[in-house]
Amino acid sequence: MEREQKNIQDKLDEARHQFIATIAQNMGLYGVSDTNGRLYGTVLFAERPMTLDDMSEALGMSKMSMSTGIRALMDADMVERVWEKGVRKDLYQSHDDWYQSFTSVFVNRWREAADNNQKAARRAKEEFEAFLEEAEDPYLIDVLHHDLEKVNYALGYYEWLDEVIRIFESGEIFAMIPPK
Amino acid sequence: MEREQKNIQDKLDEARHQFIATIAQNMGLYGVSDTNGRLYGTVLFAERPMTLDDMSEALGMSKMSMSTGIRALMDADMVERVWEKGVRKDLYQSHDDWYQSFTSVFVNRWREAADNNQKAARRAKEEFEAFLEEAEDPYLIDVLHHDLEKVNYALGYYEWLDEVIRIFESGEIFAMIPPK
DNA sequence: ATGTATGTACAGTATATACTTTACGGCTAA
DNA sequence: TTAGCCGTAAAGTATATACTGTACATACAT
The missing domain is CATH 1.10.10.10 (Winged helix-like DNA-binding domain superfamily/Winged helix DNA-binding domain)
Structure with missing residues (x-):
């Protein structure tokens, strides 16, 4: 026994x-x-x-x-x-608050990345626009427009991502999907 | 020039x-x-x-x-x-569908982990319960109850996580937070 | 105060990862 | 069929990461 x-x-x-x-x-x-x-x-x-x-x-x-x-x-x-x-x-x-761990890990990791990228995108946008002022070569102007399009797309995406992160950061997610 | x-x-x-x-x-x-x-x-x-x-x-x-x-x-x-x-x-x-990239990366990475963990937790629960049947030592029984508590908590968490993942997987997230 | 025990910094070592070089199989065009 | 090019497998090398052993600083007990 x-x-x-x-x-x-x-x-x-x-x-x-x-x-x-x-x-x-x-x-x-x-x-x-x-x-x-x-x-x-x-x-x-x-x-x-x-x-x-x-x-x-x-x-x-x-x-x-x-x-x-x-x-x-x-x-x-x-x-x-x-x-x-x-x-x-x-x-x-x-x-042992796994819900909290998940959200804080998620938020911490993505928040920083999103902020960095957003900042870099804003800076790139400014620069591209400045170049566009000076540019004369039609081909170069075309290229710059394409680049601006891409960076604007990126900015939109970061805005969206920011919202997603905010939902976790603020705890709103727990209202939408209640912990079991 | x-x-x-x-x-x-x-x-x-x-x-x-x-x-x-x-x-x-x-x-x-x-x-x-x-x-x-x-x-x-x-x-x-x-x-x-x-x-x-x-x-x-x-x-x-x-x-x-x-x-x-x-x-x-x-x-x-x-x-x-x-x-x-x-x-x-x-x-x-x-x-360039960054929204899609984000969700599929998020889903792919977490879905597999969540499934694995959930499976492991279910298995652990079964085993703990089986041990509880055989156990006689009061201390051991107490330990097993604590373990079961933990694994039940884990199962609840995985259920919640599953829901979170599902929101991204199904695209519901885009109804909640529309792309810019 | 002084000896002792505890956590951590530092340097060294092993393991894993990222990258390159070389070599080869498969496809295309003659 | 064959010559030549393209993409990738395999093996080797360098760099980064994870882990260990030792040695030290700090705090507590006597």
Whole structure:
């Protein structure tokens, strides 16, 4: 009997491991590396907050990797540090608001890109228009019109993208599609 | 005068180059590498469909890189192959539906991840429930309940994510936020 | 104050990725 | 059929990234 319960524990670990491996594999989409994904999964299913040494042992990796990995996960608001009196080591536990994680990852990544691109497009547009003032060669003028068309299209797209991002940023998305 | 027009052409190239560099830099979000982003930009602003040799010269990179790069861009529906009678070399031009590109990239990347994770979560849930049948140790039973809670939360999240993806997949998003 | 334990910076190493060179199969035109 | 060109597969090389070991700075306990 004792033996059987032990067996269940092993199988449970295996089942957890399998699940963690899958979500870790896909966590690249959140800008989280594969190994950091496994780190998150490990902390998620831990029964208690973990120390860096715990993680190091659980994953068979250096403590340094755990340190840098945890910092990345904290930056992404996926884990949080907790204090327990009498414990000197830093303790970490998962911060499980996946809806929030999704939106903030989505927003952070796209917001910056959209802003950069929009700025670059505006600048390009200005320059193209300035060139158009000076241009005399009909062919060159034609080319410039085409370029302006493209950059205007881009600007429209960025405006649209901005709206999409805003829906996630403001949380409107949760009114449109309520969390389960 | 001739000299000045030439100067404009140079400045135009520089302005294009600048814009292309920026969008290429951020194109990593679309799963497109930096250099493939520049490749796309080059094709986008080309006045005529380009051959691999054209691109090779324009970017100062090997033809092989252009070949693989173009294939990646074609897979992402960002460039298309065109035929011109009398031209033996393959010709490529940009396929400029950025709205479509965005949604299909978004959908393709997240759809697969969501499906994988959902499948893994269902499987984990089944296993956890099976273990719960066999378990006798109260502590183990408690652990299993916690695990089930987590996996149920995950399943809810995947359901939500599925809905979000569906909005982009079906094009509903364009009714909610019309393209400019 | 001083010894000890803990997290992290730094440098070195291994692995993965991007790119190039070379070589070849397939298509086209004579 | 064959000569020549085009696109790509394969192998090799360089660069970037991920990970480790060591060594140090900081904070706590005595």
